[in-house]
Amino acid sequence: MMEETLFLTMNLIDRFLAVQLVIRKKLQLVGITTLLLACKYEEFNIIVPTxxxxxxxxxxxxxxxxxxxxxxxxxxxxxxxxxxxxxxxxxxxxxxxxxxxxxxxxxxxxxxxxxxxxxxxxxxxxxxxxxxxxxxxxxxxxxxxxxxxxxxxxxxx
Incomplete structure (x- = not known):
């Protein structure tokens, strides 16, 4: 995994949590989902300046x-x-x-x-x-x- 993937993951988590309340029990699910999205960032064209x-x-x-x-x-x-x-x-x-x-x-x-x-x-x-x-x-x-x-x-x- 590239280092940039970690930063994109954190960016996606922050952006999601800014608009959606998540209970602590589901936070790990949000994290792994954003990691998956970050790993696929080239396919989905979701690059942001991290x-x-x-x-x-x-x-x-x-x-x-x-x-x-x-x-x-x-x-x-x-x-x-x-x-x-x-x-x-x-x-x-x-x-x-x-x-x-x-x-x-x-x-x-x-x-x-x-x-x-x-x-x-x-x-x-x-x-x-x-x-x-x-x-x-x-x-x-x-x-x-x-x-x-x-x-x-x-x-x-």
Whole structure:
């Protein structure tokens, strides 16, 4: 399965749940159905610009490593292009690769607002009810990725 299929699946789930109330018991059915549709996207011509499409372009432009991420619900107010530019920039700041926007990211004015929101999520990731992913990626098996300090200086910008 292509990575883009996962992003299209999430997009279809979000769009369906925006117009149809689904009981929790049936949510898995919705998920598997949207996965099937996403796998068949070429046949049904239901391609939409997901964050993955923009992620590939911004990562290529910024000469960064390939990464995969899904969208936090609160981030849905940003278009995929802005979300992706902000995610790449925030990741570069977190890893100490950059502290300033490059020419590609400068085109998206609301990217800084989005980056600040990403940093605030990063600061809160180790606390709360859903810490399983944080614990998983805090192990050496996954390169201790979750132990990176957030780029808090972006909140002051």
């Amino acid at each position: 964050t993955y499409v923009f992620m590939r372009q911004f990562l290529k432009a910024s000469q960064s490593d390939k990464m995969l991420c899904l969208v936090e619900y609160a981030m849905l107010r940003f278009p995929p292009s802005i979300l992706t530019a902000a995610a790449v920039f925030t990741a570069q700041c977190t890893l100490g690769v950059s502290r300033e926007w490059n020419a590609t990211c400068e085109k998206h004015n609301s990217s800084l607002e989005c980056s600040k929101l990403l940093v605030s999520f990063h600061q809160k990731v180790a606390v709360g009810k859903l810490t399983g992913v944080h614990q998983k990626y805090s192990t050496s098996k996954y390169g201790n990725a979750a132990r990176c300090e957030p780029a808090s200086f972006l909140l002051e910008a």
